[in-house]
Amino acid sequence: MPPFDVPEGDPFGPHNLPYGVFSHPGSPERRVGVRLGDHVLDAGAAAHALGSPYASLLAHENLNPLLAAGRTAWSDVRRALTAWVTVPSHRATLEPLFHPLSSVTLHLPFEVADYVDFYASENHARNVGRIFRPDAADSLTPNWKHLPIGYHGRSGTVVVSGTDVVRPCGQRKAPTDAAPVFGPSVRLDIEAEVGFVVGVPSGLGRPVALADWREHVFGLCLLNDWSARDIQAWEYVPLGPFLGKSFATSVSAWITPLDALEDARVAPPERTHPLLPYLDDSDEEPSGYDLRISVAVNGHVISEPPFSTMYWTAAQQLAHLTVNGASLRTGDLYGSGTVSGPAERQRGSLLELTWNGRDPLELPDGKRTFLEDGDVVTLSAWAPGPNGTRVGLGDVTGQVVAG
Secondary structure, three states, rough: OOOOOOOOOOOOOOOOOOEEEOOOOOOOOOOEEEEEEOOEEEHHHHHHOOOOOOOHHHHHOOOOOHHHHHHHHHHHHHHHHHHHOOOHHHHHHHHEEEEEHHHHEEEEEEEOOOOEOOOOOHHHHHHHHHHHHHOOOOOOOOOOOOOEOOOOOOOOHHHOOOOEEEOOEEEEOOOOOOOOOEOOOOEEOOOOOEEEEEEOOOOOOOOOOOOHHOOOOOOOOEEEEEEEEHHHHHHOOOOOOOOOOOOEEEEOOHHHHHHHHHHHOOOOOOOOOOOHHHHOOOOOOEEEEEOOEEEEOEEEEOOOOOOHOOOOOOOHHHHHHHOOEEEOOOEEEEEEOOOOOOOOOOOHHHHHHHOOOOOOOOOOEEEEEEOOOOOOEEEEEEEHHHHHHHEEEEEEEEEEEOO
């Protein structure tokens, strides 16, 4: 089938057009590509062939120059790409510049600057509170309804989908152990998240207001923030996640621009506590997203977390991240935190799905409390698009391998 003839209902039709970076087998050259169905268009070559003024933004080995160009350029390039793949007169020129996805290698699409992970799902936070603080009067910490809790992670271990995840080693100590031991994690987990990619930087000492977040954030992707629960439990008091989280964070090879998700925008859940002015979004346009996520282990779907239930939005997270004057850089990535819904099969981590190992999952290849070597985890998602279509988000897959 010619690349232009995308089947009706394909979630990667011309209404989507996510960006990625690819190379051909045997070639070190990386190219910016745009996905259409099961093909990738060499965006830089297409822009050059059609005499586009945006060729200089697309003829690079990653998306960072386009990310830094700003919202006007983002919208202009998207309109141009839409015309290129839908106007029949361009077919003869562009058809040789399409490549089957099966014939290319996909790479990390942008150079990651800083990485921050949040904790924005009330359902997830309450589940974790009930697991680890069962006698507490409130399963949420006192600050949770007043600010988006987060921590700074390690950008150097953000990897593209398909990269193996080596089981991490570290110290661990069970409550009944007399002393800590060193070795591979025995409670390796996943966290189903959504990542937001910053394009336009901000100056040091200049907070980003809620209303301005879309001027800085280019798009989003699925994100799996792998977690070694046993290592984390021993190390995180009093300073928080470190080795238990820094060994791998997997992201999709495709970045979906925010402009492709206009029909998926929704209001966040009702606020139950008054918010300080810099976080008060009651008069702002909705900045929640209706994303339907699926989590599969070895091809078996174990959970379907709904992103629309997230209490804190990406706009609020960015406002909080910068309110102290911290600056943004092109390529900054921030994760939503684990996405969990109110139902049992909507939980975004094995910690919750198995209730800290108490209730093993029944899979076709055996029971699971936490991940075993050889397990393959895949996150996939879609969002409502224009005229009843679906907007597909690129999958995130990783296989656990022994260290």
